[in-house]
Amino acid sequence: MNRRRISFYNLSIKNIISRDDSILDQARIRLIYYGLILSFVGILAILPNVYNLHESMQFTLAVILLFVFFILFKYFTFIPDWVAVSHALLAMGTGVIFFSVYFLFQSVNIIVIQLVLLIILFGYYMLDVTWGTVYSLINLASVLGFLVYDDATHTLTKLRPETIDGYTMIVSVFFNFIIIMFIQGHFYNAFVKNIKELKGFADSEKQLNEKLEKAMIRSEKSSEAQSDFLSTMSHEIRTPLNAVIGMSNLLMMENPRPDQKENLEILRFSAGNLLTLINDVLDFNKIESGKIAFENIKFNLNELMQNICGGQMVKAQEKGLDFSLHVDGFLKTRYMIGDPTRLSQIIFNLISNAIKFTKKGGVKVSVTCVQDRHNEATIRFSIQDSGIGIADDKIAAIFEPFTQESITTTRQFGGTGLGLAIVKRLLELQGVSINVTSEIGVGSEFFFVMDFPVSTDTLVPEEPLRNITPAERGDYPIGNMQVLIAEDNPVNVMLMKKLFSKWNITPVIAENGERAIELLQYGNFDIILMDLQMPVLDGFEAAKAIRKMPDPKKATIPIIALTASALFDIKDRVYNAGMNDYVSKPFKPNELMDKMLNLVIPVS
Template structure:
């Protein structure tokens, strides 16, 4: 602010409230009134030859002028108000106890001025303080005078009636000015609050509509993803399923190679679809972390089992190092999400490493009997990451550079999913990387520990084929509710390998009709079908009067991406579900378990 400023417009800031602006205006215009009143008082007492009163009035005029200048230079109205009230209190008490040694109408007016000014300018607490600071000494003076106990060695000065008239008039004008000024400010403030309240109500309505629109948009997005997932997974189910069937038929070496490529490409496409769906599920806040028992060593072996083959195909050394302190521990946590995190890190390490090695480590950092803290680390000797790109690699749909994307492929969602899953648990990923030397991704998790002890590992038999034995399903009566002819053909071919001849229902309504007169061991129920969907068909079957029919095991076959699909399947009375594209052994295992449990 310019020191030589005298304009009020330059000290009124738009961000100030109406009341604060009113306080500054009161000081600005009030100083002028007080200065004029003091000037009249000074001339009156000066010509009456009253030196003390003249000096007091002159000093007050100088103080008012200085405070006015200070206000136009730095509009600190609180500080100026305290100074004014302090000066007014000193002058008032000095006038009563020393200069005039009496309480007259001007004294009463000054006390009223102090009360009004202090409450309006500084609020209740300070208003009470300054009011009592002026009132109590004056009351004490009146009591002392009444008891004839007040005597000082100073001759009081007596002003004439004209001076008293000037003082009374000036004080009344100031009181009226303060009340009028703040009355106007209060009315404006009330009107502003009313307008703001109306605007806020209108904004709340808009906000509610925006929330409703966002919820509908989220629902539409969820339904769109479910539909797209179904439309993509359905043909993928046929591609992967037919590839499995052809590989079961002892193809020639050149055919086997082509089938491997076909299956590899289909699985890559499926992985991309799964990444997008997983990321959307995480971003929508619909991830719930489980607390179930599992053995960390077994989990890591299962995660890395399939990855070792990929690493060896690229000529990489793959090492899994698990702390011996963890080998007999049974811990509580979410093995599915932990698998997702480590699987993504290991897949990336193999993808971006052309030679050298990949290490997976699990180290026990702290064992407190009831809980353990485990450090997980995935290290590679791959292409590495530039320091300036370390933050960006965790952003969705982002890789280190466009060159990386073109050379190695992928959606750029793997690390974004990892980061979000860790953040939802309050954890942080640590990255160390050097270009052309490799990278290391690590994080720490605290797990509650079960009192159980994991059984000692036993020698595992050699891995069997992923395709179940051909005679394991012989004699099973299976009803398949499926509207897609390609999937019907695939299921017939697959079940024929297990000596099963299924009955086909082209929609849910037809499945219910067939169940009414037919006897089956299990139903494989597609969820999205015309006429009647799989949910409604299952509900109708559960209502059948024959207990054997009403309690038949039902497995949902779904290509949907709805986040609450498991809950919907359970609510419809189905026993389990298998996501398309499914693995033949997974399907047969669930069929056998459910049939055996009946």
């Protein structure tokens, strides 16, 4: 509704209609504007005639209507409130009909019928159904009441009814029909235009939906391309990195001089940092792609925390920091059900950060059972440090990807700024929030509270079963192990030969999967180390072909996948192809030997 004030001297409809008005409102404004002009002209046309005929009541009514129309027109061009003007016109029309039927003509003629039709049309089009119905019923009741009373041949008043001459009748009927036609035609056009506009909106919305769908498809393809690109780049980076770390490990095994050992430690540390950065980027990409699936397996929190903190404790001690781990006694004998791998990743990142940003003092890790509900436990994890601290206005920022508290922090401590972003995302995906309390120069505490289903099994206080390490298998002649390595990269081949020579093993090398199958057919091997990405025949297809060999011994030979790939489903693909285990490049020599011995000589 438009109630703005315009210049008092305005007479133009252009200043009344606003672009903000709907099509129907614009039609209503035009109807009042032009309708008042038509009514004013019609009254002027019959005014001289009724004056000459000395019809006093008709003349008086015409003068009053002329004056009212002029006042309403001036008001409307000054304050275009079409609702108020519509009510005024309908009320005036109702009064005119009542006066005409009961006093002026004392009959229901064609002019009265036209006026009733005008009020019905005008009421419904200009106002809502409610007001249209009210005005229509009032006028119909007025006319019907007169007809009923007149049917009893009673005279309503002592006033002499006036008659309408032919000229007045013709002019009144003409202008009434013109206004009726104008109302109907005007609103018909408005409704048609409105329907066309709605159709245009529908077509536009359809086009937008199609564009949105195409954009979503492009976004999905872009996301897939990004994932493939990261996986490919990871493979290409990990492959030479495998050689760098592998050679560092080999040189460390050759009892280097102290100065050489220091240089090798720096080389190995830098390569390890590079590997960590690559893993962070890949993990974050995996999380953002929504391809994270959480396991629900049984594990003991105390054992998990001991394993996580074992290596971290050494790092803390190397920096001269105190490191303490406290696990609630209740948790030491209970099995939780959840995803120990992701929980380890969360705790590891938080502890690594605590050690990284602490120069003196120490790091305290505590795991406490807040509430035990028999079949479910609420556990609070806390990592507290005496490090540099975080400003209150920077706490939210540190959880954003590729962000640290400040540029100075990044330069001083390094890193991608992905660790805490990964922690936050992993917790949020499980409906858990990370909390931080910190004070500059005093330290920080990162903590979160998590619910775990509790297994009915209890931990037996015995020495847990573990894999037998190479050192504990001194009676096994490792040098007699027959190893087939399927690897196409010459640098990796050289690295593997040097590494296995330390174990007195001479491996047989196959440059692709097809060659590996041929060598296995004519030779006897204890285990196969299978690279996955090779020419001619890749590791997956080669493993499937081996599992179909007619010789049961060859078909069941242990196969370990060696992969530098970071595809999300690599683990499932390895096992689905029939391989027994996998080792990610770059790998630790002891880890590889452990897995080989466990498959060649299974622990009973």
